[in-house]
């Protein structure tokens with residue numbers, strides 16, 4: 001089911017400027033693999049190298065072990081869906097989809113059967129005679145998807161396909177894309193800068209920054225155990241606060257503000273007693289408590305958002321953190337209240353101050 005894609009030490013230069021300098025990753029057959037990163041990090045550049053719109057200036061791209069660097073776009077058997085749909089306004093839905101089949105030498109009956117089939121797969125069959133201006137954004141994107149899939153490609157490439165849709169439709173369409181991708185079983189490379197979308201849709205994610213892969217993993221691995229501070233801050237919201245490691249025999253503790261400490265079970269052995277570290281704590285990984293032994297702070301602002309309440313808290317260290325409490329946890333705390341916060345030790349992550357790399361054990 002699907003093909004494997006090997007990206008082996010690839011380089012991309014625009015004029016004299018190197019934007020990707022020796023990037024490697026492997027995409028498994030049939031998986032939905034997402035390239036995630038901030039604007040300008042090189043996601044689209046890499047996607048365009050895979051389909052062949054961009055030259056490969058070093059290294060190799062292989063599909064099922066075959067090097068494709070010099071294979072023309074039309075011979076790569078790949079389908080692509082763009083942010084702006086790129087469907088033709090003067091053609092009906094069915095004509096747009098048929099356009100993808102033009103280069104194949106199918107009989108009329110074969111073409112019709114392929115078009116009918118793919119319209120059903122993407123749930124657009126009831127609109128086959130409509131022009132795109134009579135369709136919603138989501139329906140237009142389904143047409144673009146059908147046109148990419150109708151040629152029965154080996155690989156599907158999607159570049160920010162949901163960016164032009166409103167928030168509600170984006171969620172509906174990401175579910176639809178995931179379902180269709182699984183039904184077809186096609187190896188898919190998906191580009192987005194939206195971390196929530198990436199978490200929701202992907203089998204695996206590569207987080208990129210400045211042309212360099214920061215981490216590759218399943219959504220929950222990347223969220224729970226980010227490999228460096230960039231990933232911790234790019235995926236979701238993370239507060240970063242300073243703390244010190246304390247070692248007592250075989251036990252490791254993290255000490256905040258010189259006094260409040262928690263025992264940690266999943267820190268690498270190489271951390272040293274007294275080592276200063278950066279700790280990333282997501283807003284929901286704090287607990288507000290009455291215990292004076294925890295980290296003291298004052299509530300600067302309170303925002304009630306229904307299911308959760310968000311607090312901006314200034315700690316006595318001067319650090320400002322966002323704290324989220326579930327509605328069931330506590331009564332709403334007014335601004336100006338002195339509070340204490342604790343962390344949930346199994347969820348927080350420690351990073352080296354110097355290189356900002358994780359100090360947590362791999363695979364946890």
Ligand SMILES: Nc1ncnc2c1ncn2[C@@H]1O[C@H](COP(=O)(O)OP(=O)(O)OP(=O)(O)O)[C@@H](O)[C@H]1O
Pocket residue numbers: 014015019037038039040041042043044045046193
């Ligand atoms: N045709 C080009 N010529 C010169 N530089 C380019 C070209 N295309 C992209 N770049 C540069 O290469 C870098 C990577 O761009 P790319 O479009 O791949 O990033 P991206 O992560 O997809 O960002 P976005 O989400 O904004 O599209 C950027 O610094 C960009 O300015």
